[in-house]
Amino acid sequence: MKKVFCGIDLGGTTIDVGIIAEDGVILSTEKMPSFVERGVDDVVGRIVNAVLACGKSVGTAFSIAGAGIGVAGLVDNQNGVLREATNFPGWINVPLGAKLQDVLKVSVTVDNDANVAALGEYVFGAGRGYPYLMMVTLGTGVGAGLIINGEIYHGAYGAAGEFGHITIDKNGPLCACGRRGCVEAYVGTSGILRTVKERLPAFPKSRLAAVDVETVMPKDIYREAMAGDELARSVFFDVGDNLGYGLGNVVNLLNVQRIILGGGVAAAGDFIIKSAQKRLDMMSLNNSETPVKIVPAELAEKAGIFGAASLAMANL
């Protein structure tokens, strides 16, 4: 029987399950709403059913050697416990790993979604061959996962990788975390919109002047940047530049080999990556012989299940 691995991506709105072979071929997938409000046991029950359905559809020539699950929140990966998560109100210290393991009868590894995405890119995506890397996911918040020596780096209490809250200006704008000048306060969605608002008076001819800046999304700004809008372009240039400052700090501290950029805003990659790369090159102290390259993520919406399956493989 051929060994395969199960990857589970547990999000606040959807759950994705996939069975993946060691060579990265997806054999079967299931997708369903999370219905978090129905409680832990209901959610676990539906994950189990999805895994069993996937297992059935790949047939008896394969056996599931292990499962991994990625979830947005603070995770005790040693014990497979979800400590707390914004998207899962009331879920405190949930032993997700043990609950799934009891029914599925395979070993289940639990980790934070940003760590899982980084591992997935390392094993199957844009990070292949780079055992020292950081993956940054741009969105409302700024998530990051560190791969050090080919493994997820958790830190002493599982809290490593808070790249979004590296301070790049102690007098900078207020961040969602309550402090000032964090990377996220510049490159997170609300930081981007704040910058647009601040600059509108200087660009009266911008097409963004006609939109409602309260509801405009980064993808709309991206569309205008593509169409040549000066304001939109200047905003993304600075998003990249500020991102580059943060990345420079990381590269100088950890000597990672590659930076992978994912998430919604990263769709504007061509604008952001160029200026981020330029700033990073200027920031890096030991960058002359082997420059650290910033590249877009490759696994896109499949990052969750690929990463979680990689977690199971790594655990074996």
Ligand SMILES: [Zn+2]
């Ligand atoms: Zn912050």
